[in-house]
Amino acid sequence: MGFVNIDITKKYPDFVLKCRLDFNNKINGIFGPSGSGKSTILNCIAGFVAPDIGNIKINDKILCKISGSNLLHNDNILLNPEHRNVGYVTQKPNLFPGMNVDENIRYGYKDEYLISVEEIIDTMNIKNLIHRYPNELSGGEAQKVSIARALASFPSVILMDEPVSELDLKSKLMVLGYLKKINESFSIPIIYVSHDISEIVSICDKVAIIEYGQVKDVKNSQSLTYFPSNDEEFENIYVINESISGNSIFINNIRINTLHKLKSANAVILIPSTSIILSKYALNHIDAENVFLGKIENIKLMNCKVRVFCNIGFDIVSDISKNSFKKMNLNINDNIYVIFKSENVKISYI
Amino acid sequence: MVIESLILTIQVSIYATLLNIPLAILFGLIITRYKSKSINLTLDVLISLPLVLPPVLSGYFLLVIFSPIGFAGAFLDRVLGVEIVFTKMAAVLACSIVSFPLMARAVIIAFDSVNRDLEKIARSLGAGYIRMFFTVTLRESKYGVIAGILLGFARSLGEFGATIIFAGNIQGISRTIPLAIFQSIQTGNDNDLSLLIFCSVGLGFLSVLINYFLINKSTRNNKG
Numbered sequence: 271m272g273f274v275n276i277d278i279t280k281k282y283p284d285f286v287l288k289c290r291l292d293f294n295n296k297i298n299g300i301f302g303p304s305g306s307g308k309s310t311i312l313n314c315i316a317g318f319v320a321p322d323i324g325n326i327k328i329n330d331k332i333l334c335k336i337s338g339s340n341l342l343h344n345d346n347i348l349l350n351p352e353h354r355n356v357g358y359v360t361q362k363p364n365l366f367p368g369m370n371v372d373e374n375i376r377y378g379y380k381d382e383y384l385i386s387v388e389e390i391i392d393t394m395n396i397k398n399l400i401h402r403y404p405n406e407l408s409g410g411e412a413q414k415v416s417i418a419r420a421l422a423s424f425p426s427v428i429l430m431d432e433p434v435s436e437l438d439l440k441s442k443l444m445v446l447g448y449l450k451k452i453n454e455s456f457s458i459p460i461i462y463v464s465h466d467i468s469e470i471v472s473i474c475d476k477v478a479i480i481e482y483g484q485v486k487d488v489k490n491s492q493s494l495t496y497f498p499s500n501d502e503e504f505e506n507i508y509v510i511n512e513s514i515s516g517n518s519i520f521i522n523n524i525r526i527n528t529l530h531k532l533k534s535a536n537a538v539i540l541i542p543s544t545s546i547i548l549s550k551y552a553l554n555h556i557d558a559e560n561v562f563l564g565k566i567e568n569i570k571l572m573n574c575k576v577r578v579f580c581n582i583g584f585d586i587v588s589d590i591s592k593n594s595f596k597k598m599n600l601n602i603n604d605n606i607y608v609i610f611k612s613e614n615v616k617i618s619y620i
Numbered sequence: 621m622v623i624e625s626l627i628l629t630i631q632v633s634i635y636a637t638l639l640n641i642p643l644a645i646l647f648g649l650i651i652t653r654y655k656s657k658s659i660n661l662t663l664d665v666l667i668s669l670p671l672v673l674p675p676v677l678s679g680y681f682l683l684v685i686f687s688p689i690g691f692a693g694a695f696l697d698r699v700l701g702v703e704i705v706f707t708k709m710a711a712v713l714a715c716s717i718v719s720f721p722l723m724a725r726a727v728i729i730a731f732d733s734v735n736r737d738l739e740k741i742a743r744s745l746g747a748g749y750i751r752m753f754f755t756v757t758l759r760e761s762k763y764g765v766i767a768g769i770l771l772g773f774a775r776s777l778g779e780f781g782a783t784i785i786f787a788g789n790i791q792g793i794s795r796t797i798p799l800a801i802f803q804s805i806q807t808g809n810d811n812d813l814s815l816l817i818f819c820s821v822g823l824g825f826l827s828v829l830i831n832y833f834l835i836n837k838s839t840r841n842n843k844g
Contacts, residue, residue: 316744351743358744364737368759377755378745423745 278324299474317351357420363412378423410441468618636715675781710787723772730764774827
């Protein structure tokens, strides 16, 4: 059994969330497109939304157990948010404006807690900020304080709803780094929601993929691939841990050219599915720097386009138009040239 | 007469305002935080009604309800031996009914402008409803709430129609400044009239000015 167990159903007039998930005590990701129900799951765990039916447990403490439509039924349990001991970090830092950083952090702190506020302030490296007010902080600093505030209530789990989506790259990397650190230092599990796959791959141990209110898959984040079931554009994702040479990276010993020199050995490479060109014949004198001969492994017809799954020493997926698919007469096991420009290889650092 | 009316007006307005504050906060919380559309609509109509009815009619309703043969009046008379009509308490109730919509509307707007995520976070940090209300909701909406209280107080200072019907025009008991002005015009007492007009305009001007600064501060806080 995992650390956090949820099995809930929540019906809205135009949307039904039905999910069963177990989270461990590391950083757990919930990934999915906007409107897929990710934030509703967090709101159910935090107690801001009551599921219609189901139960939520954290380390065997029952937060919610609803067995029928009548919430007042004797067997039903629905703890108020203040009794759940769950930290909650939102997209915006949402620090209390009339309180300084120190007062914000101490809002949920009790003296009997095993962690001291000073320890948290040291871990998050915000000692220089404690007398400042929220309007005197940068976005990254404010989000660090908001995480410290959640941490100071000594929660059983910290819920994070896209906490770095409004930050610039530098602040984003800084905050993500601290999340790993607090998970390791204080052994507090984190449930991290995002629609940005690179964030999820960067920090999560396990990822649940949610689509249309349903759990589509639960995977180890390092082996994460995600193909939306609709025509939505998506990105081929590769986690790089080593093998860097100048403007090149290696995936399964295949050299990929990038536009910029890599700054760190730990990075996630993203190649949008629509930026990949397929050709049945070799093209000479072409300006794209990445040209590979591979095989078509699968073909999937979508509503407006065709998704072609290729292998060029590693798996890569290209979305092409139905018109091109007809003209090219592509079949499974055909040899195919996979072509993409180095500028379409996006890099996100872990 | 002028000093007596001035003191009485301030007294009656303070009592009416104190009576309205908890009700305005309660209605404000229900309307902005409770999700039932039908209950919200009913409360909204109830709050707005005294604003659109002639004050004289509000006074007449109070008279019917609190007269010794009215249901509330008879009850109070029988159980507590208290008579309300034509007393200072009647003047307070009349001011309270007429000024309530202004205070409640301002409080509703102030509560509505508070970021709900702050309240959610306070709850997740272990704060119950009461702690959350005082440390987040009220703290974040304080200027708007104070502005509403002041607006209600200012409206009470000028109340005439409901008071004269429900509390009468009795010196030292219900003759507030507006009623004293009415009395001075009727009796041709120009000396008192000038003083009363000066007091009335002065009090009103001061209330509206403070209210203006508070609303400005509240708007600036919400933007910031």
